[in-house]
Amino acid sequence: MNEEAYWFDYRIELEDGQVACLHIELDPVTLTMAPTSKGPYPPWTQLSYKQCQCCPLSPQTELYCPVAVNISDLVDRFKDILSHKNCMVVCETVDRTYSKKTSAMDALTSVFGIVMATSNCPVMDFLKPMARFHLPFSSVEETTARSTSLFLLGQYFKYKKGEVNGFDFDELEKSYARVQLVNEGLLARIQSLGKEDADKNAIITLHSLSQFLSLEMDFSLSTVAHLFERGSDA
Incomplete structure (x- = not known):
């Protein structure tokens, strides 16, 4: 393990005794996830297989989808696990440890979220700063606060460099709209895998969250x- 890297150790223990341990390590400079597998990768991870509508990569130069490669092991491990199965999840990080008794879908959504954000997908790269401060099992309200706050912090740094003249959420809203397309593309890739639904439901949850965040920018x-509203007795 790189001592300077940011890392997240997930332990997912299902009611029937099955245990999955997942180590996620991010490069301290690029915030890119270290590969967990050297292959061979399944055919559905090839870039040309149901390529996302918004993907800027070319099959002529990139053989594999970077996100599909990094989630392939997760999909294989959980493809036959029902999403409503209960489990105990522990996530140990550099700074603290989180734990929660929840569903397999909730656990996988948390894992998929950080993996997808740090896999060097050009569409997802804007989420890397939020992945650095990964919050397992975050609620919609928490995710909204974190994503918008970090986006505005990034805009502030751009403003200091003279790269932007003001702050608004137009760019963030467009970015999340593209995330929805990536989620749809990934779901299409794994739609035919496995008899049960935990992995697919995790992607659907992330898709729903990205839809919500896009709507939030409008409202x-x-x-x-x-x-931020102060009452008269505050």
């Missing part, structure tokens, strides 16, 4: 706006 961040 003035209503789920968090009340936190």
Whole structure:
């Protein structure tokens, strides 16, 4: 393990005693996830196989989809596990440890989220700063606050460099709209795999979240706006 890397150790223990341990390590400079497998990779991970509509990569120069490669092991491990199965999840990080008794889908959604954000997919790269401060099992409200706050922090640094003149959420909204297309593309890739639904439901949850965040940009961040409204007795 690189001592300078950011790392996240997940342990997912299902009710029937099955245990999955996942080590995710991010390069401290690029925030790119270290590959967990050297292959061979299944055919559905090839870039040309159901390539995402918004993908800027070319099958002529890239043989594999970077996200598909990094989730292939997860999909294989969980393809026959029902999403509603309960499990105990522990996520140990550099700074602290999180734990939660939850569903397999919730656990996988948390894992898929950080893996997809750090796999060097050009569409997902804007999520790397948020992945650095990965919050397992985050709620919609928490994710909204984190994503918008870090986006505005990034805009501030661009403003200091003279790269932008003001702050708005137009760019972030467009970015999340493209994330929806990536989620749809990944779901299409794994749609025919496995008899059960935990892996597919995890992707669907991420897709729903990206849809919600896109809508939130249109509706003035209503789920968090009340936190900044001061009552008369405050």
